[in-house]
Amino acid sequence: GAVVSQHPSRVICKSGTSVKIECRSLDFQATTMFWYRQFPKQSLMLMATSNEGSKATYEQGVEKDKFLINHASLTLSTLTVTSAHPEDSSFYICSAARGGHTGELFFGEGSRLTVL
Amino acid sequence: AQKVTQAQTEISVVEKEDVTLDCVYETRDTTYYLFWYKQPPSGELVFLIRRNSFDEQNEISGRYSWNFQKSTSSFNFTITASQVVDSAVYFCALSEGYDSWGKLQFGAGTQVVVTP
Numbered sequence: 001g002a003v004v005s006q007h008p009s010r011v012i013c014k015s016g017t018s019v020k021i022e023c024r025s026l027d028f029q030a031t032t033m034f035w036y037r038q039f040p041k042q043s044l045m046l047m048a049t050s051n052e053g054s055k056a057t058y059e060q061g062v063e064k065d066k067f068l069i070n071h072a073s074l075t076l077s078t079l080t081v082t083s084a085h086p087e088d089s090s091f092y093i094c095s096a097a098r099g100g101h102t103g104e105l106f107f108g109e110g111s112r113l114t115v116l
Numbered sequence: 117a118q119k120v121t122q123a124q125t126e127i128s129v130v131e132k133e134d135v136t137l138d139c140v141y142e143t144r145d146t147t148y149y150l151f152w153y154k155q156p157p158s159g160e161l162v163f164l165i166r167r168n169s170f171d172e173q174n175e176i177s178g179r180y181s182w183n184f185q186k187s188t189s190s191f192n193f194t195i196t197a198s199q200v201v202d203s204a205v206y207f208c209a210l211s212e213g214y215d216s217w218g219k220l221q222f223g224a225g226t227q228v229v230v231t232p
Contacts, residue, residue, distance in 0.1 A: 034218055043207065044161075044222045091159055097218045102149075105218060107161040 003027055004096050006108035013084055014116055020080045021111045023094030029074035030096035038091040050077040084115040120210050122223035129198050129230055137193045137226045139208030149211040150191045156204040198230045
């Protein structure tokens, strides 16, 4: 079964609203999680590194005020897309490493966001 | 600059044919990790293999095999006797350096279409 789970798997929202996506490590603690974004028929791009108990580290070009990341516990990271617009419609995927450094990497099932 | 290049956008084969997916990477680190993932239409990433830079041994797993050549910075993937269920997008990815563990840089992906 899945060891990293995302919720919701699909979400449709109106433009201007905020959407929260959860990423949970189910049977291990993850001090670091990663968030990726995938536009249709494109590759996955790393958005940010989520660090438990501290601020997330964002990749160049990713708006931190737009994509709020909170890693409040060792098993949960959340990505909030604030004031979503149609161009934010995408597939968002998280990952976490079990066993720490160079541990096995697990990806969540992904969350498909559609902004109307 | 693109660190992982998958030059083949799409490969179409007839069932039982072999298919080889190319992956060329670029890094200055001596320690790095290479991955292959399969992404079926459902969107979930399926882990196929991970290889570290110090292990150039080729690997075979059932119908799958990988050829890692540091001299040409390539990590190619072959599916032998392809089946319709192999139809998916395949991504090659790179994790550079010890401190960047878990931060994957994905190639553009190769769409494999296997027809009966």
